[in-house]
Amino acid sequence: MADFTSDIAIARAASKKPIMEIGARLGIPSEHLLPYGHDKAKVSAEFIAASKGGRDGKLILVTAINPTPAGEGKTTTTVGLGDGLNRIGKKAMICIREASLGPNFGIKGGAAGGGFSQVVPMEDMNLHFTGDFHAITTAHNLLAALIDNHIYWGNELNIDIRRIAWRRVMDMNDRALRAITCSLGGVANGFPRETGFDITVASEVMAILCLATDLKDLEKRLGNIIVGYRRDRSPVFARDLKADGAMTVLLRDAMQPNLVQTLENNPAFVHGGPFANIAHGCNSVVATTTALKLADYVVTEAGFGADLGAEKFFDIKCRKAGLKPDAAVIVATVRAMKMNGGVKKDDLAAENIDAVRKGCANLGRHVQNVKKFGVPVVVAINHFVSDTEAEIQAVKDYVATLGAEAILCRHWAQGSAGIEDLARKVVELAESGQAQFAPLYPDDMKLIEKIETIATEIYHAGEVIADKSVRDQLRQWEEQGYGHLPICMAKTQYSFSTDPHLRGAPTGHTVPVREVRLSAGAGFIVVITGEIMTMPGLPRTPSSEKIFINDQGQIEGLF
Structure with a gap:
């Protein structure tokens, strides 16, 4: 492959196929694709309705450790795994969320993968796309x-x-x-x-x-x-x-999933985009259930770390849609392990095996949490060039003590060729019949007890603090017939606690509930904790300052 140094350079060099050709590979007739240009299309409601019979493929969730400034690469791994499964001969699709303009122009940047594991057209996906938002x-x-x-x-x-x-x-x-x-x-x-x-x-x-x-x-x-x-x-x-x-x-049109492709011309649905720190963090049920009818393997992701995205994927999306995931991938990086182990960002390039081992506690907590849902787990070590063999081995050795396997993945630099080992392991887990999925709590549990269950079982908190007004509101909703609804926690993504600066795997901390909101249409209770905001602000130096159109008419600075 060409030696490109940036995501955007790689994306611009992509050899995209007409979207009708991508749809044909899935068995979608051209009359059921509403094209938006040549490289993206919506799938008709009629086709989706007609595809509801028949068997489902295997559902694979990609989640991650708590995000750090060092980077984890969850979407990149999701895309890479989809390509890797196709590479080893499986018919696979990817289902991810659409990007929000807020973080694109704020601090987060684009959300379509990276390196040689991207979904294209990247600029469109990170801007107005097909107008769903x-x-x-x-x-x-x-x-x-x-x-x-x-x-x-x-x-x-x-x-x-x-x-x-x-x-x-x-x-x-x-x-x-x-x-x-x-x-x-x-x-x-x-x-x-x-x-x-x-x-x-x-x-x-x-x-x-x-x-x-x-x-x-x-x-x-x-x-x-x-x-x-x-x-x-x-x-x-x-x-x-x-x-x-x-x-x-x-x-009406926004309900129809958007079909695009990876750099390796494999199909991807990009549809819906609730945040995982303030909403339920998953792509649409329509996209996922349709993909399961069209492919043997469907790789989807849930936002941020497994304490938020995966928990909500299991307890809200899977519960509501009747989905049964067959395997889960937890993405981690050596760099992030070192940050969780106390190393500053400027010092990450230096080998520090002790910090890696110390930081692995965060990864271990996520592995144990996902296993609580009855889903088999594999860890993907997203490779960075600064990683040393000893550091990588330290992560592998630690994960082995948890009864799981950590696999080094080089998909950013090598595309599907760099993630074949993970793809084969995912197939092994998904076909093993090990998955015995069950949500964390039953529908008929009291609402405050559901909140406490998430806080203690997933966050490992010592207690939940909620004012009498909050508890009275929850009781009132139970009396009105909403007690069966699941909980959607609004919490910082950076920590198991509500303190974004508390890394690692803290225990015994307090989860303060500031407010509760009833989403009767969506079918869940939003629980706002700590200092989390449902309207973010821009950073001191927003990404928008570096975004412009160059002399060739191309967008710069978005990625």
């Missing part, structure tokens, strides 16, 4: 507009404007909009009240789109959204405002 933002804000409009024209539903639960959203990091006052300027503008904005990926509409099975289910879930409460505390639903039909119309 715009549709979700618009549908969400239509409902917000209808609420204030209803109140302006007499408030027939008797909505208590002090108890409106529906905020507005935008797909950008903008801390100034976290808390605002709206409807100022006089009688003609309505009744002034306090509200705020969340980022689009935290929207319940995003979660609903990613959990709905078809347009009818989508419309029902949208109708079940609770927009606020009356003075007697009875809920007001989106369907009461007759908003569900128009919202579904706006989301």
